[in-house]
Amino acid sequence: MSELNGAQALIRTLVGAGVDVCFGNPGTSEMHFVAALDSVPQMRGVLGLYEGVVTGAADGYARIAGKPAATLLHLGPGMVNGLANMHNARRAFTPMVNVIGDHATYHKQYDAPLESDIEPLSEWTRGWTRRAKHPADVGADAAAAVAAAQDPPGRPANLILPADVSWGEGGQVADPVPPRSRKPVGDDVIAQVAEVLASGEPAALLIGGPACGPDGLRAASRIAVGTGAKAFVETFPARLERGAGLPNIERLGYLAEQVQYQLTGIKHLIVAGTDAPVSFFAYPGKPSDLVPEGATVHVLADREHDVIAALAALADRSAPDAEPQLAEANRPALPSGDLTPQNWVEVVGALLPEGAIISDESNTSGVLLPMATAGAPQHTVLTLTGGAIGQGLPVSTGSAVAAPDRPVLNLQADGSAMYTISALWTQARENLDVTTVILNNAAYAILRMEMQRTGADLSGPAAKALLDLSRPTMDFTKIAEGMGVPASRATTCEEFAEALRRAFDEPGPHLIDAIVPPLL
């Protein structure tokens, strides 16, 4: 019999498998897990004041660290609070090990107030699920969870931990289980796609997933240069590398109309590491499938394939002599005057530091950002993969934990910010180098845009009130200061530039409440 309890064996196994950060919001049923943290100092516990912060931070951490973090959640009601950002993580194919505490095995029958079924929630995440049964097995359960989280393409692994399995004696540490490798793409598939490209018919290449890193981007650019195919990055990449010295491949638009324009005349759509494009929402009388009529979709690599190798092989075959087209170093000039949706992105483009990580939930306010930052120093962009708002602040928090030496810039729409605003407190506690820019337009501006597209008449006062965030307009500087984050307000380009420079210069978190009128 070992001298470890279940929680200690679990945490030691996680650390042995490389999972050494745990974002958590514990309750009574997790007290032995919390206590066990002190017996395994290699595990760093990070407190979030809300589970949506916890799961979003784990997503941001893994996107940057390239390995999963753990989360600690309190029973079903704690888990539900974390589900929206697990949805985003699912759509980002982010590996994540969620430890969900549950009542002691013998206590569940009593239907105590916090009792609920956890398995259906776990299934909702489309993740891996296991309920730990015995302290002696929980190490092996944890090792399996870490592997399952990382099996391509990546997913939430949900390990339900009853309190008595956590506190029970006889815990056994398990060896790491290596995750599966990505499947290689067969030569025949590469040859077929190469033939399509050689046909001379208009073609587009759409890349996603790991192909949005430097190697995938370079291969895609070579293909585009060498064959004349258009190249696009998926609309919401989990992690996209950008900036001077890297290919600047256009992202597919959010609006169906944009995508239809981008793919005009295409006869072949080659997808690599992502799926063929569909409309984000349905609109009366408009198509949901955004592949142009008559065009054929060719799958070079699906989500589980080694898409980078496949793109490189395709480039070698279809465009052996082509060099990738790289963005030149080129920053916009600092603009002046009142902030607008057009000029605030130029301030960012002018000042973005080398190696920055951008957590982008700027929504409508950020449509012009990609142009303004294309020639900035190399940086990483993390986007809102699943559309569940409230991701930007937690993702920036987790990415700063993963990369303490990189400046993190969170571009955050005001309405979405309120979903997980307490991430600011975690940034203050952990002294994370995150600069949050609130794009404060005092509206759910994206819905004002969408109303027109759905054909709904939202001109009445009741409807308008539900899309309006004024009365009162939020003062994010006070909200941030209330959570220990220094903050300032900017209404002009000059003020914004000064605040941004100061935020980048000083360590620790900052918030800038940027008053930017709505795009529309």
Next chain:
Amino acid sequence: MSELNGAQALIRTLVGAGVDVCFGNPGTSEMHFVAALDSVPQMRGVLGLYEGVVTGAADGYARIAGKPAATLLHLGPGMVNGLANMHNARRAFTPMVNVIGDHATYHKQYDAPLESDIEPLSEWTRGWTRRAKHPADVGADAAAAVAAAQDPPGRPANLILPADVSWGEGGQVADPVPPRSRKPVGDDVIAQVAEVLASGEPAALLIGGPACGPDGLRAASRIAVGTGAKAFVETFPARLERGAGLPNIERLGYLAEQVQYQLTGIKHLIVAGTDAPVSFFAYPGKPSDLVPEGATVHVLADREHDVIAALAALADRSAPDAEPQLAEANRPALPSGDLTPQNWVEVVGALLPEGAIISDESNTSGVLLPMATAGAPQHTVLTLTGGAIGQGLPVSTGSAVAAPDRPVLNLQADGSAMYTISALWTQARENLDVTTVILNNAAYAILRMEMQRTGADLSGPAAKALLDLSRPTMDFTKIAEGMGVPASRATTCEEFAEALRRAFDEPGPHLIDAIVPPLL
């Protein structure tokens, strides 16, 4: 063919069935529902900046109004954000009609980023579920939902509304469907319980649900006075009436040890409108079932029964001549000096206005509240029924919408406040007369207490950090002001009394950040 679309028929049906408040946080798929609000001005739309605010407000509204509100939620990811407070509503047996927008029927197959399964989430609430299929039927669906929500004992009714059913033409308004009545308790049951009471063996009566109103309390008090049985109110009543002129029946404790003390020597436990007590959590070596060994449980009325009539009949039979024991008007004197867990409740007891509604999520800070307010003017207490923290602010918000003429006092633990803090913004927008008192002890104090009870050793720095809310300590005055709610800080009884008086005197929302050290 009617000239209404599905959304218009739905809203008109809701209003016809008496549901005329809709708390919502819409997205693109709900735009036609939002637009339809202007065609049915009897429906009041109230915006929440987070779904946990929306569902918690609907819970508070129904507890006070005695009828359901509707909520409007955006797809699965919007619904998950509202689930924790739906869990609390489920445990309160609160009627609630949730309209959950979904992608258009033909769009779901495309697995767009926000796509998810909604039915499993709905089942998790243990509520009623229906997916609307056609604009012509959605009125009838809505009428069925309102009835299902109110069928005893009450529950969330979840109506999934695809966007094309919402925008499609041919909507038909449906007549209200009357909910079922509560089942009468048979005379035989009353006679059996009366016999138990007449046996002379030590007995206790535990009441819950609607029995926590004036009539149930009076009947329970008569039974206790006339038979010598002890009487208790369930630990977390959804709505409890209290104060001078009403019986002051002791609540069963939160801690298993308290309950064991309260029920010492009992041979018969009579439950009426609630369940026999169980421990909130499991603790190593301690019982989960809190009925004393050897005692017999007698069910006078379950959750679906007419518990008030049953108690009255039992009182008439067992204690025909007994008068209820009513609390006398008696307020504590205003204390002075630094705030403590002992004295802040006396300030509340001294100043609580007639007819106040208390939304109580004070957790450990509020253990002495019932004593201090027993002789205050009559008031209503709403408690954290399901244990999912983050309920107090939304419930106070919804109860103020339901009772604009009653002062609402939200006693709110600091850690829990951060879950749904944006409820303050809704209070500001709607100019609701809510006074929020943050019991700011800069800690998850309840977990510090629980750690000892679970036997976990949380003395190490890593564990301590996860229970500590200082570094930085939150400044709730700034957070409130950032959302448009006037705020002040109180560290002494004098400051607290002054702030509380001012908040009660002035209309609209206020927040008091009361610095109260932890109880333990």
